[in-house]
Amino acid sequence: MRFAVASQLNLKANFSIQELVSCAPAYGCDGGSLTASFNYAKTYAVSNDSNYPYASADTGITGSCNTNLTNKGSFKVSGITIASSGTTMEQKCNSMLSRLQSINGSVLSISLYVPDGNDFYFYSSGIFNACYNLSPNHAMTLIGNDESGNWLLINSWGVGWGTAGLMWLQAGNTCNICARNAYFPTMYKAN
Numbered sequence: 001m002r003f004a005v006a007s008q009l010n011l012k013a014n015f016s017i018q019e020l021v022s023c024a025p026a027y028g029c030d031g032g033s034l035t036a037s038f039n040y041a042k043t044y045a046v047s048n049d050s051n052y053p054y055a056s057a058d059t060g061i062t063g064s065c066n067t068n069l070t071n072k073g074s075f076k077v078s079g080i081t082i083a084s085s086g087t088t089m090e091q092k093c094n095s096m097l098s099r100l101q102s103i104n105g106s107v108l109s110i111s112l113y114v115p116d117g118n119d120f121y122f123y124s125s126g127i128f129n130a131c132y133n134l135s136p137n138h139a140m141t142l143i144g145n146d147e148s149g150n151w152l153l154i155n156s157w158g159v160g161w162g163t164a165g166l167m168w169l170q171a172g173n174t175c176n177i178c179a180r181n182a183y184f185p186t187m188y189k190a191n
Helices: 002-009 017-023 034-043 089-102
Strands: 075-082 108-112 138-145 151-154 166-169 183-189
Touching (some): 034 183, 089 108, 089 138
Antiparallel strands (some): 075 183, 108 183, 138 151, 151 166
16 A cells, blocks of 8 residues: 555555554454455554554564554555456456556555465565465565566565565466456545
8 A cells, every 4th residue: 555655646655564464354464355454444544654563574473453553644545446357367467467557656456375485485586486376375565567577576574575575476377466356556645
C-alpha cells in the first residue's frame, strides 16, 4: 500500500506491516490474505511503521493486535482492482505485466509460493527461480520488470533481505506468482 500512496498521491507513506499482520483477520504469519488486508485498510487508517513497528519478521509470530496503536495513519484504501485476468497462467502473467506497464509507477500486490529451506530466506542477488509452483503462501509487492520479463519485487522484511529489500524473480509463473489475483489498491488521504 505504501507504494500505491507514493504512485497515486505523490506522498511517502510507511505503513505498519505489523498492524496488518496482527490485526487484519487473515491468519497473519500463517498465510495472510491480501483482500483481508485491503478490507481492513478500508475501515482503518493503518498506522505508520514507526508507531507500530514490525516484529513478526524477526520472530515469525503473528502477535496479538494492539488496538492502542491501530487506526492512527493518514491513508485508507478506497477500492481494489483485480489486475490479473485470464484462464491460463500465461494469460494471467501477461495481464499482470500489461497492468504494470500501463500506468507509470503502478505497483501490484501479489502472492507467491515461498519454499521451505534457505534459498529464498537468504536470497541476496541474481534472478531467483529455486521454487515450486505450490499454493502461494507469502505476499510481496510487484514494482517492475526487466526487458526479459523478470519480475522485480519488494519484500516486507526490510532492506537487510535480498538486494536492499528487493528480489528479481524469473519471468513467467515462477513460484506460482500468477496463480492468485494480483491487486491494485486505490488509496486516499484520510486525515
